[in-house]
Amino acid sequence: MKVILAKSAGFCMGVRRAVETTLEVIQKEGTGVSTYGPLIHNPQVLNLLEERGVKILRDIPEKESGTVIIRAHGVPPVHKEKLQMTGATVKDATCPHVVKVQVVIKKYLKHGYATVIIGDRNHAEVEGLMGFTGSLGKVVSNREDVQNLQLNVPYIIVSQTTQDATSFEELSSSILERFPGGKVFNTICDATHKRQEEVRSLCNDVDAMVVVGGKNSANTKRLAEIAEGKGCPVYQVETEGELDLDALAKHEFVGVTAGASTPTWMISRVVAILEAMPGKDEGTLKKSGSKLLWLLLATNIYVSLAGGALTYTAEILQNNGPGVSHFLISFLYLFAMHNLNRFTDRKQQKFNDPLRALFYEKYRWPLLIISALSLALALTLVFEHGLKPFLLLTGMSIFGILYSVQVIPKSLIPNIRVRGLKEIPGSKTFLVAVAWAFITALIPAWSDSHTPDMMTLVVLFFILLLVFVRNALFDVFEVQGDRIVGKETLPVCIGEQKTLFFLHIILGALIVLLLLMPFLGLMSEAGFWLLPGILYIIVLIRLYTKGKITQGPKLEFCLESVFFLLAGLAWLAESLHR
Ligand code: SF4
Secondary structure: OEEEEOOOOOOOHHHHHHHHHHHHHHHHHOOOEEEEOOOOOOHHHHHHHHHOOOEEEOOOOOOOOOEEEEOOOOOOHHHHHHHHHOOOEEEEOOOHHHHHHHHHHHHHHHOOOEEEEEOOOOOHHHHHHHOOOOOOEEEEOOHHHHHHOOOOOOEEEEEOOOOOHHHHHHHHHHHHHHOOOOEEOOOOOHHHHHHHHHHHHHOOOOOEEEEEOOOOOHHHHHHHHHHHHOOOOEEEEOOHHHOOHHHHOOOOEEEEEEOOOOOHHHHHHHHHHHHHOOOOOOOHHHHHHHHHHHHHHHOOHHHHHHHHHHHHHHHHHOOOOOOHHHHHHHHHHHHHHHHHHHHHOHHHHHHHOHHHHHHHHHOHHHHHHHHHHHHHHHHHHHHOOOHHHHHHHHHHHHHHHHOOOOOOOOOOOOOOOOOOHHHOOOHHHHHHHHHHHHHHHHHHHHOOOOOOOHHHHHHHHHHHHHHHHHHHHHHHHOHHHHHHHOOOOHHHHHOHHHHHHHHHHHHHHHHHHHHHHHHHOOOOOHHHHOHHHHHHHHHHHHHHHOOOOOOOHHHHHHHHHHHHHHHHHHHHHHHHHO
16 A cells, blocks of 8 residues: 655654653653643553653642643643642643743733633643633634624634634634734644645545544644545544554555654554555555565564675675675574564564564564574584684674673662663664674684784774664664653664764764775775765665655665665675776
8 A cells, every 4th residue: 555644744843842851850750750631632652651650640739749740732820830839840841832822812911802712622722721811711612602702802812723724714704703803813833734734735645544643632633624624535543453454445545644742653553554555556566575575674684684795895895705604694693683682672662663563472482493593503604614703703692682681680779770781871772783893894804714904993893883873773763662661772862863963973984984994905995885875874864854754664674775785886896896
């Protein structure tokens, strides 16, 4: 099935800010974190926050400790004051767009103006805004409300930030007709407006729309209403489990959009299921091709082949004759370790790649047995090349297996956060790069009575940086799922923008290495030829940041393919040099 994902789908700025504020407080304080009312309108995110110890206060208690977070929709000012009087630290995560509306209302109230809010009277944001209107606030949701409206003082009209633009215009014109002279403030936020416009235009290109988001989310409902209004069949779901696959199978092109409080990982789950559905007119060859690709990625065969290809490149860069055995050792070792690691990352995987998580659950034992056999075979093969590479690979394997083990038991030292290597922030990103550099550059150079030299170290460093970029990019793609389960990757710790900036610096360093090292005789001339591979990664990052390619199998395939591209370029350089 062909799926078009709306560019703006996913957390809006206000929701992202509220969720990140809460996660930061959890990280700092660990316990005693609560939100006043549900933080956002998405039950799945709320459940995850609850799992991490966040409780929801439905009423204001007399006494409270810890930190209370005010949700993105805002609250009446009197509620904030009461919360502060409970003794808790109050952190206000009201969206800045909502704050702007509150400020407008306050300003005009001072001059005796009444406020008409166009929106849903039971929505948390409207309830909060009403708290700023003194006793001069009115809510209008439909034409009937306009007819019943009574105004006898000057007034302003504002909008709930997630209101539909067309309905706001209609209702505000009707109010002005009845009570001329009111000042109109269109306070619909950009994020909402953009999403709505996108749905309107997407409906022209697709056969049906899937709208993902909380059932109680006003902006999600509105997106569905807009699509319906355009005559597009709409499937509104909270999770991928609610997709009506039989009904959806009738369509060839399906658009996917999501409410402002729907996390990326939830949208990806829906998109992954839809993309895996065979299209009505899709040829058998294409269907089998997509299935095969997915299987190669899910079983880690593709990434392991990529590791084999990188071994080939590393040997050419060191002027060593590439060997099939070295390729196989890398392939088998990486296959084993990547599969074993997937089992320890199951919780986070459930968010970032649910289809793959299901696949691991189903084929758990065969995959574990094949991985163990692969590791044994890699060790046997490397033993034939000498004791030193054998010992190194054995050490790496033990280290890899123990990586996820908590070595400091809670009973021994109860109050520390880091109990094992895996819990050191960003450790996986770096250690996986080290393992790749060792297996692809060091072990082949150490085999067959060769001794690693300066050239080996330079190539090892090059690969370390390259694979680090690969790993950190995957962390960027999966940042929301990681953040919500509390996995501290580089982008979770320093933010996506800073991580991408840092990665561009590393990519710059890689370009310098490829240009400089062959001149210094510390890398073969094939180094120059690898430059397009680095440019390929830069283009991929650009496409991702521009929203042209989104998290999922396609992006994973494109990123892993860089190693095949590099191997191809190295082969070309080698062939022309011969
Ligand atoms: S939809 Fe707009 S107003 Fe509401 S939280 Fe998001 S950015 Fe803020």
